[in-house]
Amino acid sequence: MRIMMLTWEYPPRIVGGIARVVHDLSHVFANQGHEVHVITYKEGNTKEFEKDGEVFVHRIETYPINANNLVDWVMQFNFCVIEKAADVIKEFGKFDVVHAHDWLVAYSARTIKNSYKIPLVATIHATESGRNKGIHDKNQGYVNDVEWLLTYEASDVICNSLYMKNEISHLFGKPWENIHVVPNGINVNKFDGKVRDWDFRRNYASDNEKIIFFAGRIVYEKGIQILLDAAPKILQNYNDVKFIIAGRGPCLDELKSQAERLGISNRVYFTGYLNDVQITKMYKAADVAVFPSLYEPFGIVALEGMLSGAATVVSDTGGLNEIVSHGIDGMKSYSGNANSLADSILEVLFNHDLCKQIAKNAYQKVTKEYNWEIIAKKTMDVYKQTIKTAKANQVKVKFEEKAGIKEKLPSFAPLSAQEDNTITTSSTDSEIRGILPNPLRKFKKATD
Numbered sequence: 001m002r003i004m005m006l007t008w009e010y011p012p013r014i015v016g017g018i019a020r021v022v023h024d025l026s027h028v029f030a031n032q033g034h035e036v037h038v039i040t041y042k043e044g045n046t047k048e049f050e051k052d053g054e055v056f057v058h059r060i061e062t063y064p065i066n067a068n069n070l071v072d073w074v075m076q077f078n079f080c081v082i083e084k085a086a087d088v089i090k091e092f093g094k095f096d097v098v099h100a101h102d103w104l105v106a107y108s109a110r111t112i113k114n115s116y117k118i119p120l121v122a123t124i125h126a127t128e129s130g131r132n133k134g135i136h137d138k139n140q141g142y143v144n145d146v147e148w149l150l151t152y153e154a155s156d157v158i159c160n161s162l163y164m165k166n167e168i169s170h171l172f173g174k175p176w177e178n179i180h181v182v183p184n185g186i187n188v189n190k191f192d193g194k195v196r197d198w199d200f201r202r203n204y205a206s207d208n209e210k211i212i213f214f215a216g217r218i219v220y221e222k223g224i225q226i227l228l229d230a231a232p233k234i235l236q237n238y239n240d241v242k243f244i245i246a247g248r249g250p251c252l253d254e255l256k257s258q259a260e261r262l263g264i265s266n267r268v269y270f271t272g273y274l275n276d277v278q279i280t281k282m283y284k285a286a287d288v289a290v291f292p293s294l295y296e297p298f299g300i301v302a303l304e305g306m307l308s309g310a311a312t313v314v315s316d317t318g319g320l321n322e323i324v325s326h327g328i329d330g331m332k333s334y335s336g337n338a339n340s341l342a343d344s345i346l347e348v349l350f351n352h353d354l355c356k357q358i359a360k361n362a363y364q365k366v367t368k369e370y371n372w373e374i375i376a377k378k379t380m381d382v383y384k385q386t387i388k389t390a391k392a393n394q395v396k397v398k399f400e401e402k403a404g405i406k407e408k409l410p411s412f413a414p415l416s417a418q419e420d421n422t423i424t425t426s427s428t429d430s431e432i433r434g435i436l437p438n439p440l441r442k443f444k445k446a447t448d
Helices: 018-031 070-092 103-116 128-132 138-153 162-172 224-237 252-262 276-285 300-308 318-323 338-350 352-369 372-403 429-435
Strands: 002-006 035-041 049-052 055-060 097-101 120-123 156-159 179-181 210-215 241-246 268-272 288-291 311-315 331-333 412-414 443-445
Touching: 002 018, 002 070, 002 103, 018 035, 018 055, 018 097, 018 372, 035 070, 055 070, 070 103, 070 138, 097 103, 097 372, 103 120, 103 138, 120 138, 120 372, 128 138, 128 162, 138 162, 156 162, 156 372, 162 179, 162 318, 210 224, 210 276, 210 300, 224 241, 224 252, 224 338, 241 276, 252 268, 276 300, 288 300, 288 338, 300 311, 300 318, 300 352, 311 318, 311 338, 311 352, 331 338, 338 352
Parallel strands: 002 035, 002 097, 035 055, 097 120, 120 156, 156 179, 210 241, 210 288, 241 268, 288 311, 311 331
Antiparallel strands: 049 055, 412 443
């Protein structure tokens, strides 16, 4: 199969979790004999074109125009993706499927799908509404609408948890049967042969001290502020502890101030960005890996913690709640509750037998359920279903044309913010549910 992946991040450009998902999934497919082309953004001194293993990577630069904001930049990026896709198709031939990752490639995905009649699959890794606990301003509303557009244009949508499936269905009205839960995966050999580097560990903690480790973007929804709020209770009951926060993001200064205010800044290290070698060493150095997210569609970092051998503590939100079984292969805490988080961490610090057992069970679970071979198979099943449906629709259209059937289904267009909330249509309820992003969206019947 010839597969085109559209993404705004791909290693070495890593903004969030999308880069790792696209990279690992593409490599598994390519190693299975499929022809995989990734179109992504060119950052720094990366090559415009390269063969990354067996994966064809095409990188584009946006126009030499300063964008006013992220939305403008994304629009420019999509124009460039379309141009590159046209060149790739001209050189390599038509593709069997286009796989778009998140709203940042929605426009180019739609254009490629319609221009070249290629079936479209989309993965929604997270939603704007979920990240912000609702839509609160115009910019968030715009992103939300583009997310809806991508789910509408895609024949099938992939998400990484049942939590996200419910969210996508509720927000965008995508039919339940066209949303497929395919979890993210991890390279299960990531920590093979890796042992604790004591010299590295001593940069952060004494040998008698336990390391509580967080890795991820330094943003509000990751719940790092909850971990800092839990720290005084943890230190009061278990003094020999250091907290390591790895990552970068806009909330860094705010979190440093919080640590100062709580009087724990001498126990907290903010490492900034860690490369692959450093992050691997840190996981092996850690005793407890903590991910106290307020919103988390999945949580690859939790898989890393479980695979590394650290006792993993998560909040009971989103995909994290589905990954971890409390007291069996990890510990859970109530999302947003610092007291609950402290209790779960203290439980594994004091109970050595429990700590050992959950680490063992976690390793077995990750290697069995979250390896990329299994995930690639599930993704390929979605591709095949999408292609099969597309071929059936093509046959249907040809039949209708031959039979002279000219009936046209009703189409709908968004109302402006100034227009009223009434949905004016003669369509049935089931038709409306299949078109509207949610019951509060403002739509009217479009004129031909």
